Amino acid sequence: MCGIVGVFTHASANQIIYDALLLLQHRGQQAAGIATDNDSVFAMHKANGLVTDVFRTRNMRSLRGNAGIGHCSCAAYGPSCDEEAQPFYVNAPFGITLAHNGCLANGGTLRDELSVTGRRHMNTASDAEVLLNVLAHELHAASKGAGFSATALFEAVAALQARVQGSYAAVAQIAGQGLLAFRDPQGVRPLCLGERQTGGGAGTEYMLASESVALDGMGYRFLRDVAPGEAVFISMDGTLRTSGLWATAPHPAARPSAFEFVSLARPDSVIDGASVYAARLKLGELLAEQVLEELDATGIDVVMPVDDISRPAAIQLALKLGIKYREGFIQNRYPGRSFELPAGAARRAVSQRLNAIASEFKGKRILLVEDAIVDGASSREVVQLARNAGANFVALASTAPPVLHPDVYGVDWPARRKPAAMGGTREEMRSTVTADALVFQTLPALKAAIASASPALQQLETSCFDGGDGN
Known part of the structure; x- marks a missing residue:
């Protein structure tokens, strides 16, 4: 999971990109x-680090120009060097920089092909560097030795999409030509387009970002989501062109990752027409029905969210069950997601991320609501925090179904960070997290909750829950 942003403006782009990345820091x-x-x-x-750690005044002064791209990344494959941070750059053809959000299923195969047939050397293990080199290779072929054209660029993106398997949303720059953005043909990863008018009649400015919250926060008017398989190009004179997919009817239906609505996106974002907040409220309402089936709710004293992500669902669940809602954990905002860290750091991550208010736990029977149970170690530490604070009984309810499969189209967990639910029975999962009771959302309920936020959104990427057989 990553955040990407691309900006075309009539002033300096650096501060706009920096501020947008802060809005995508989650x-x-x-x-x-x-x-x-x-x-x-x-x-x-x-460089490695939070946006506020990476950039200083001297760095910002060097980032000149009225167009640019930005990226903030998670550590899906563990600690990395600064060189593996994005964006990446190649000098030919024309000069290209690129940043992407997603995971390539055939990244290794493409890397080998590019090395043998394209004589292209890649210096990191990043999928973004592979994607950039595929784009560069196809743009060279589409240009046929001539100068740059938007037509050739769109042909190159189409050829890239025919070769690349997996999920990706990308922003790129062609030196002196303009800003490019494109999305995978299934629309697994989010990408939206916004505009704003500048004072003094300078003209329209554009922003492309992973989530609409970045557009809102920076004063851009949301225009639309980039369609699955679509490419958007904004030339340096401010002309916006698309690959034509948006104008065709019907264009491919988006199939966004369900995990965006469960966990990844900010609640104030709208993805492919669906409000993330509305989806999470419905997740809580439907989870309450599952709790009633599996637990004696009359024995629960208090419902609590584990963190900010699960708060909307926990509030709605408590209302549905008629049980008191309390904030028992106080969350530190940016210590790093626990599943992004090496396994041995899980306990330290939880203790840095959450602190329990002992008076809210002492002598009570608690129902904790979590967005998804990915890392059994961190969920176990959350349960133990509740016990240490004095809870007599700790049940854990997940707004998502059990995570059963590694998933390269939605969220990819390497084998060394195997999700807690993979390969275990329900009792084994409960034992792993040491809860007195464990309740999961059903997959049909998950789909229904997200569809309720946008009836037009009928398809979802749910491979981590069903192995890709559920749509």
């Missing part, structure tokens, strides 16, 4: 980077 706290284009000269700065 999508990744491992590394951040910005690349700008100033009269065909790229400037780039990237």
Whole structure:
């Protein structure tokens, strides 16, 4: 999971990109980077750390130009060096920088192909570097030795989409030409487009971002989501062109990752027409029905969210059950997501992320609501925090079904960070997290909750729950 942003403005782009990345910081706290284009000269700065840690005044001064891209990333594959932070750059053809959000299913195969047939060397294990080199290779072929054209660029993106398997939303710059954005043909990863009018009649400015919250916060008017398989190009004179998919009817239906609505996106975002907040409220309402089936709710004293993500669902669940709602854990905002860290750091991550208010737990029977149970170690530590604070009984309810499969189309967990639910019975899962009771949302209820937020959204990527057989 990552956050990406691309900006075309009539002033300096660096501050706009920086502020947009702050609004997308929840999508990744491992590394951040910005690349700008100033009269065909790229400037780039990237490093491990939060956005506020990576950029200093001297860095921002060097990032000149009225167009640029930015990225904040998680650590899906463990600690990385600064060089693996995004964006990435290649000098031919034309000069390209690129940042992406997603995971390539055939990244290894593409890497080998590019090395043998394209004579392209890649210096990191990042899928973004593979995607960039595929784009560069296809743009070189589509250009046929001639100068740059938007037509050739769209042909290159179409060829890329025919070769690349997996989920991806990407923003890129072609030196001196403009800003490119494109989305995978299934629309698994979110990407939206916004505009704003500048004072003094300078013209329209554009922003592309992973979530609509970045547009809202920066004063851009949401235009629409980038369609699955669509490419958008904004030239340096401010002309917006698309690959034409948006104009065709019907265009491919979006199949966004269900995990965006469960956990990843901010609640104030709208993804493919569906309010994340509305979806999470419905998740809580439907989870309450499952709790009633599996537990004696009359024996529960208090419902509590584990963190900010699960708060809307926990509030709605408590209302549905007629049980008191309380805030028992206080959350530190950006210590890093627990499943982004090495296994041995899980306990430290939880203790840094949450602190229990002992008076809300002492002598009570607690129902904790969590967005999804991915890492058994961190969920176990949450349960133990509740017990240590004095809870007599701790039940844990997840707004998502059990995570049963590694998933390259939605959220990818490497084998070393095997999700807690994989390969275990329900009792084994309960034992792993040491809860007195464990309740999961059903997959049909998950789909119904998200569809309720947007009836037009009928397809979802749910591979981590059903192995890809559920749609």
